[in-house]
Amino acid sequence: MSDTTGDAIKTTAGHPIFFPVIYYRAYNLFSNLVVYTPSKLIYMAAYALQINGKTYNIEADPKMPLLWAIRDLAGLTGTKYGCGIAQCGACTVHLNGTPVRSCSLPVSAAATQKITTIEGLSDDNSHPVQKAWIAEQVPQCGYCQSGQIMAATALLKKNPKPTDKDIEVAMQGNICRCGTYPRIRKAIHTAAELMAKS
Numbered sequence: 001m002s003d004t005t006g007d008a009i010k011t012t013a014g015h016p017i018f019f020p021v022i023y024y025r026a027y028n029l030f031s032n033l034v035v036y037t038p039s040k041l042i043y044m045a046a047y048a049l050q051i052n053g054k055t056y057n058i059e060a061d062p063k064m065p066l067l068w069a070i071r072d073l074a075g076l077t078g079t080k081y082g083c084g085i086a087q088c089g090a091c092t093v094h095l096n097g098t099p100v101r102s103c104s105l106p107v108s109a110a111a112t113q114k115i116t117t118i119e120g121l122s123d124d125n126s127h128p129v130q131k132a133w134i135a136e137q138v139p140q141c142g143y144c145q146s147g148q149i150m151a152a153t154a155l156l157k158k159n160p161k162p163t164d165k166d167i168e169v170a171m172q173g174n175i176c177r178c179g180t181y182p183r184i185r186k187a188i189h190t191a192a193e194l195m196a197k198s
């Protein structure tokens with residue numbers, strides 16, 4: 001039997017078959033403990049990531065998805081893993097204020113940029129978007145919501161008074177399997193009003 005740190009299985013003829021993709025799963029399950037697989041030596045580089053105004057000195061494979069660096073190496077677990085292929089928006093963070101899919105961006109591409117995660121919006125849920133999310137009771141299971149909030153925050157920064165259509169377009173890449181879309185739309189309008197008053 002092979003475990004998730006191994007990357008070979010035996011065929012009936014007794015020859016090993018290698019699956020190089022397994023090392024991504026190894027990051028997921030075992031953080032940065034796995035740096036070597038029998039089929040491949042992984043090159044590690046040092047980075048000083050700027051996340052939420054703090055510097056995080058890490059060592060990582062340059063191809064490691066930024067999401068793993070944020071969650072496993074910096075320890076900021078507010079950003080979630082959903083699909084891993086830039087399709088659901090659960091992993092949305094800001095890079096210099098622009099929303100990006102951290103599951104599909106190599107850490108090397110973010111190394112010199114300003115990264116903002118959900119933890120960077122406020123220490124006490126006092127950001128207007130967070131307040132609006134609470135007021136409108138948006139989350140159901142909550143899994144997609146940090147990505148939704150990061151996308152909504154970026155939208156409001158660019159467009160302080162979005163229409164329903166603007167919201168639909170800006171948020172269409174953020175999937176909610178619980179179907180909280182009407183409450184998300186309402187909360188974005190509420191956040192826009194709170195921001196206009198402040």
Ligand code: FES
Pocket residue numbers: 080081082083084085086087088089090091092101102103104
């Ligand atoms: S986890 Fe990144 S888009 Fe789904």
Ligand code: FES
Pocket residue numbers: 139140141142143144145175176177178179180
């Ligand atoms: S609140 Fe459950 S997936 Fe969005």
